[in-house]
Amino acid sequence: SDIEKGMYPHYMLKEIDEQPAVMRKIIQAYQNEQGKLEIEEGILTALNNADRLYIIAAGTSYHAGLVGKEYFEKIAGIPVEVHISSEFGYNMPLLSEKPLFMFITQSGETADSRQVLVKIKKLGHPTLTVTNVKGSTLSREADYTLLLHAGPEIAVASTKAYTAQIAVLALTAAVAAEKAGHPIDFDIVQELGIVANAVQAMVDSKEEMEKIARDFLSTTRNAFFIGRNLDFCVSMEGALKLKEISYIQAEGFAGGELKHGTIALIEDGTPIFALATQKAVSLNIRGNVKEVVARGANPCIIAMEGMEEEGDTLVLPKVHPLLTPLVSVIPLQLISYYAALHRDCDVDKPRNLAKSVTVE
Ligand code: G6P
Secondary structure, X not given: OOOOOOOOOOHHHHHHHOHHHHHHHHHHHOEOOOOOEOOOHXXXXXXXXXXXXXXXXXXXXXXXXXXXXXXXXXXXXXXXEEEEHHHHOXXXXXXXXXXXXXXXXXXXXXXXXXXXXXXXXXXOOOEEEEEOOOOOHHHHHOOEEEEOXXXXXXXXXXXXXXXXXXXXXXXXXXXXXXXXXXXXXXXXXXXXXXXXXXXXXXXXXXXXXXXXXXXXXXXXXXXXXXXXXXXXXXXXXXXXXXXXXXXXXXXXXXXXXXXXXXXXHOOOOOEEEEEEOOHHHHHHHHHHHHHHHOOOOEEEEEEEOOOOOOOOOEEEOOOOHHHHXXXXXXXHHHHHHHHHHHOOOOOOOOXXXXXXXXXX
């Protein structure tokens, strides 16, 4: 069945491997018989009537929301705020006149997110849940649902749900833009197909990732992830994956923030994972790498094809610049997986964590 590990030693590895297939499944699921992308009319109307989209989520889903903000703003022209659900509950920002609330939740059961949904419904604002679980609480209680089609996710550390969330948000933003009369200038279905192949190439490079985990993480106490723009969003997710399952203290942050504090922590051999997939800021991130190397850091540079330089650790196959998170996160998932294995950690069931947290 779908939820058996089969020949895999861990659900997490199985779920990482499923990502190219999930990507293709999503493209199919959101296409009609004529091959045209389709999103429920009510959702498109709600999106195009809203003067602001409020994305509410926790954990990995929050990190997917940060990427989603870029899509709805850059592709669909809708202003977006992304909020951590536990904070939003008691620290609600001033709302716009016609807000739309989007809850991103793999399980559809996270209590922190649900308490916001309950409050928002009382205020009478429209709500949409993006979830992997049909019939889940947040799906039933929201006005609309977008399904992830990622199949059951068992490992506590989320992998395929994150990429599925990002893919569904990209598709939705593209369809909303078209509906609003300002279609994007690229074929999202074609570009996601290219992404699926790139993701496949990455999951096929396990030996390389295992080696990186060994070289950079086998004895370290801490690790840092840096990036700018979309790479910043992925840096935070990479750090979360690593801390969740390997217990290495990890932090993801914006390249430009290094000098404002974190650089004080750089010592001889401190691993720094730097993402370089965004052309507009590639010089800046290269500059950040030089700054940390000058202080003894051990840099693992992951660059997109066409932006690579000599000495880079890993080159990602080229994809559309807005879709790079779908590819750049894969090596970070695998590197975390192998780091946890090398340290004899319980990959699928890390200490102190639950798959879905149903208490506030
Ligand atoms: C838990 C899990 C995380 C997950 C978060 C949000 O903390 O351990 O992996 O990202 O909940 O879960 P959700 O189901 O709402 O996406």
